[in-house]
Amino acid sequence: MKVAVCVKEVPDPAAPRKIDASTLRLDRSGEGALNPWDLPAVEAALRLVEEHGGEVVCVSVAPERAAATQRKALAMGADRAVLVADEAIAGSDLVATSRVLAEALRREGADLVLFGQQGADSDGAVLWAAVADRLRLPLMSQAAGLEVSGGTARVKRQTEHGYEVIEAPLPCVVAVSDAINEPRYPSLKGIMGAKKKPQETLSLADLGLDAGGVGEAGSGTAVYALGPPPPRGDSLVVEDDGQAAERILEFLVERKLA
Amino acid sequence: MNLDLPEQHELLRRTVRELAGERIAPVAEELDREHRFPYEIVSALAELGLMGVPIPEEYGGAGADTLAYAIAIEELTRIDSSVGVTVAAHTSLGTMPIYLFGSEEQRHRWLPDLASGRRLAAFGLTEPEAGSDAGATRTAATLENGEWVIDGAKMFITNAGTEITALVTITARTGPDEISNLVVENGTPGYEISPPLSKLGWRASDTRALTFSGCRVPEGNLLGPRGNGLRQFLEILDGGRISIAAMGLGLAQGAYEQAMAYARERHQFGRPIASFQAIRFKLADMATEIEAGRQLVYRAAWLKDRGRSFALAAAMAKLYTGELSRRVVNEAVQIHGGYGYMDETPISRFYRDQKILEIGEGTNEIQRLVIARHLGLP
Ligand SMILES: Cc1cc2nc3c(=O)[nH]c(=O)nc-3n(C[C@H](O)[C@H](O)[C@H](O)COP(=O)(O)OP(=O)(O)OC[C@H]3O[C@@H](n4cnc5c(N)ncnc54)[C@H](O)[C@@H]3O)c2cc1C
Ligand SMILES: Cc1cc2nc3c(=O)[nH]c(=O)nc-3n(C[C@H](O)[C@H](O)[C@H](O)COP(=O)(O)OP(=O)(O)OC[C@H]3O[C@@H](n4cnc5c(N)ncnc54)[C@H](O)[C@@H]3O)c2cc1C
Numbered sequence: 001m002k003v004a005v006c007v008k009e010v011p012d013p014a015a016p017r018k019i020d021a022s023t024l025r026l027d028r029s030g031e032g033a034l035n036p037w038d039l040p041a042v043e044a045a046l047r048l049v050e051e052h053g054g055e056v057v058c059v060s061v062a063p064e065r066a067a068a069t070q071r072k073a074l075a076m077g078a079d080r081a082v083l084v085a086d087e088a089i090a091g092s093d094l095v096a097t098s099r100v101l102a103e104a105l106r107r108e109g110a111d112l113v114l115f116g117q118q119g120a121d122s123d124g125a126v127l128w129a130a131v132a133d134r135l136r137l138p139l140m141s142q143a144a145g146l147e148v149s150g151g152t153a154r155v156k157r158q159t160e161h162g163y164e165v166i167e168a169p170l171p172c173v174v175a176v177s178d179a180i181n182e183p184r185y186p187s188l189k190g191i192m193g194a195k196k197k198p199q200e201t202l203s204l205a206d207l208g209l210d211a212g213g214v215g216e217a218g219s220g221t222a223v224y225a226l227g228p229p230p231p232r233g234d235s236l237v238v239e240d241d242g243q244a245a246e247r248i249l250e251f252l253v254e255r256k257l258a
Numbered sequence: 259m260n261l262d263l264p265e266q267h268e269l270l271r272r273t274v275r276e277l278a279g280e281r282i283a284p285v286a287e288e289l290d291r292e293h294r295f296p297y298e299i300v301s302a303l304a305e306l307g308l309m310g311v312p313i314p315e316e317y318g319g320a321g322a323d324t325l326a327y328a329i330a331i332e333e334l335t336r337i338d339s340s341v342g343v344t345v346a347a348h349t350s351l352g353t354m355p356i357y358l359f360g361s362e363e364q365r366h367r368w369l370p371d372l373a374s375g376r377r378l379a380a381f382g383l384t385e386p387e388a389g390s391d392a393g394a395t396r397t398a399a400t401l402e403n404g405e406w407v408i409d410g411a412k413m414f415i416t417n418a419g420t421e422i423t424a425l426v427t428i429t430a431r432t433g434p435d436e437i438s439n440l441v442v443e444n445g446t447p448g449y450e451i452s453p454p455l456s457k458l459g460w461r462a463s464d465t466r467a468l469t470f471s472g473c474r475v476p477e478g479n480l481l482g483p484r485g486n487g488l489r490q491f492l493e494i495l496d497g498g499r500i501s502i503a504a505m506g507l508g509l510a511q512g513a514y515e516q517a518m519a520y521a522r523e524r525h526q527f528g529r530p531i532a533s534f535q536a537i538r539f540k541l542a543d544m545a546t547e548i549e550a551g552r553q554l555v556y557r558a559a560w561l562k563d564r565g566r567s568f569a570l571a572a573a574m575a576k577l578y579t580g581e582l583s584r585r586v587v588n589e590a591v592q593i594h595g596g597y598g599y600m601d602e603t604p605i606s607r608f609y610r611d612q613k614i615l616e617i618g619e620g621t622n623e624i625q626r627l628v629i630a631r632h633l634g635l636p
Contacts, residue, residue: 068265071265071266071269072269072272075269075273185273185276185277185306186269186273186306187305187306187307187320188270188306188307188308188311188320188322188326188330189307189315189320189321191266191269191270191273192266192320192321192322192326194266194269195265195266
């Protein structure tokens with residue numbers, strides 16, 4: 001079984017986020033990290049391949065330096081990585097990004113495509129839907145459980161009201177939630193061996209894509225302004241004068257939350 | 259000249275940092291308070307190959323270099339010294355003698371369990387009457403009918419008495435002017451291990467006094483040629499110093515980060531205390547000296563990895579980071595004020611854990627002695 005995992009490079013989540021005032025884009029010049037939401041997807045892929053055999057390939061759309069970030073997934077145990085890096089992609093919105101990612105995935109022809117829930121930087125939580133739509137593949141999201149047998153993927157889908165158990169034939173797209181597993185730490189051997197694993201970098205031309213469909217040119221959305229969220233009007237600040245815990249408890253009990 | 263760490267070493271640092279933050283930090287205070295050996299943590303580290311970092315893969319280790327090893331120890335100690343020393347003593351003192359001086363047969367017998375972290379090993383050099391003067395070993399071993407019969411005592415031996423300890427390598431007098439290294443497996447009749455010693459710091463680490471009375475081990479438990487014990491333990495200590503230096507660095511880094519965070523959030527006179535020059539200068543000094551210490555430690559590791567002589571660099575790194583960690587943790591407690599003196603504030607544990615770094619594996623005075631000797635002083 002071939003499992004493709006879409007992994008994103010995000011700015012180091014521990015560092016404060018900065019917006020570049022001239023482009024209104026997130027400043028990505030600092031250290032990059034593998035999107036924490038994607039680690040459960042990598043883990044799920046590794047477990048499936050450990051169970052069924054096959055290979056795990058990581059796919060990213062990002063600047064070239066993200067090859068180093070992808071090596072974390074390789075260190076965890078993924079077999080190889082594909083990176084689509086092209087200057088023309090800079091400034092792509094979600095829809096444009098989905099165009100590139102879908103094309104890279106089409107080229108792989110995996111049995112199963114896994115996504116994380118969302119990017120820790122832009123938090124769209126929807127790219128998987130756009131990609132599945134382009135590939136005309138069934139999509140199951142919020143997967144807190146995932147099993148594959150006999151050409152079918154079965155997902156335990158987390159909802160506000162409980163779990164749904166749903167199935168789709170392979171190939172399909174699954175976006176996992178972080179409740180699905182506890183991602184492994186890369187082992188020392190994995191870390192030392194990651195650089196020896198195959199990594200491919202593709203341009204738009206390699207995918208037969210036209211620069212007009214990506215970047216700012218290919219994005220239907222434009223960002224005009226960014227600002228901090230307005231303060232919440234009805235918030236209550238509890239100063240700790242020794243009785244704070246009791247007051248918070250009263251507040252919760254009043255609203256039947258505790 | 260290239261001062262960038264290799265990318266895989268950066269990834270290793272991040273990985274150990276994540277693991278230490280997620281798995282060790284939440285339990286460190288409790289392990290310390292209850293003087294409880296961190297079995298679960300050792301097994302988590304073993305799974306990742308961190309209990310045998312510099313031991314080749316064919317013997318069950320991870321086959322990485324000394325730099326990787328130093329970084330792992332640094333990051334563990336940044337969170338918890340007891341865990342740091344458990345790994346450092348197991349690797350540099352417990353496992354290394356067998357890897358460096360053991361025969362192929364001995365390596366294959368003992369290393370796979372040790373380098374994989376399934377079992378632990380200890381090194382027994384210090385005796386009640388032989389500390390800095392380790393050559394004054396009194397423990398004696400005599401060969402009788404194909405067995406070594408050992409009598410004597412060892413003091414302050416790390417990792418000797420855990421439930422998963424496999425063995426201790428001891429130095430013993432095997433002739434009038436002759437010291438040799440012998441492996442004694444736990445459970446050997448005549449080998450007695452004291453209850454855990456109670457200490458100022460490193461409270462979750464296992465420290466024991468050992469006694470040998472008519473303890474018999476097979477003749478084949480001798481490591482390397484008979485009479486090579488002195489040269490062998492000096493070589494072991496040279497390497498071990500890099501790991502203790504990495505602990506000094508990690509402890510200083512951890513203490514500095516806590517002081518930094520506290521100074522930003524603690525307000526007095528209507529301002530964060532980090533805005534007072536007296537506090538800012540302390541933090542600036544810490545950051546500067548830690549950076550200097552880091553270069554010494556990594557350079558010692560780098561020299562060793564290139565097969566160059568590293569003993570002087572290792573002694574300098576050990577001496578410098580030992581004293582560095584004292585200055586930093588002392589000021590870090592100062593920055594915490596009274597809260598820094600409380601058990602529930604991690605910095606107080608760091609303060610207690612620090613002192614041994616100026617004593618173990620050669621006191622500051624002994625490091626200066628070693629350095630002076632390398633300088634060619636009469
Ligand atoms: C309205 C709008 C306008 C935007 N405009 C710009 C802009 O002008 N300039 C700009 O730089 N950015 C822009 N972005 C951000 C950029 O489009 C997104 O970062 C990108 O499309 C992924 O979005 P996300 O992280 O929110 O995806 P999500 O839907 O949150 O991601 C879900 C999952 O998709 C996968 N994934 C996400 N991104 C990638 C990737 N790059 N490679 C591989 N897998 C991935 C991961 O598995 C992730 O867990 C814009 C976003 C929006 C919503
Ligand atoms: C928690 C802990 C764990 C340990 N783990 C181990 C272990 O796993 N294996 C092991 O073998 N040992 C271990 N030790 C022992 C440790 O290495 C010794 O304590 C150390 O080498 C010092 O020896 P000593 O305690 O006998 O002090 P002494 O040698 O008695 O020193 C006392 C003082 O005299 C000074 N001094 C001694 N000689 C000189 C000199 N020539 N010139 C100037 N000053 C001098 C010393 O620097 C020191 O200040 C451990 C110790 C502790 C506390």
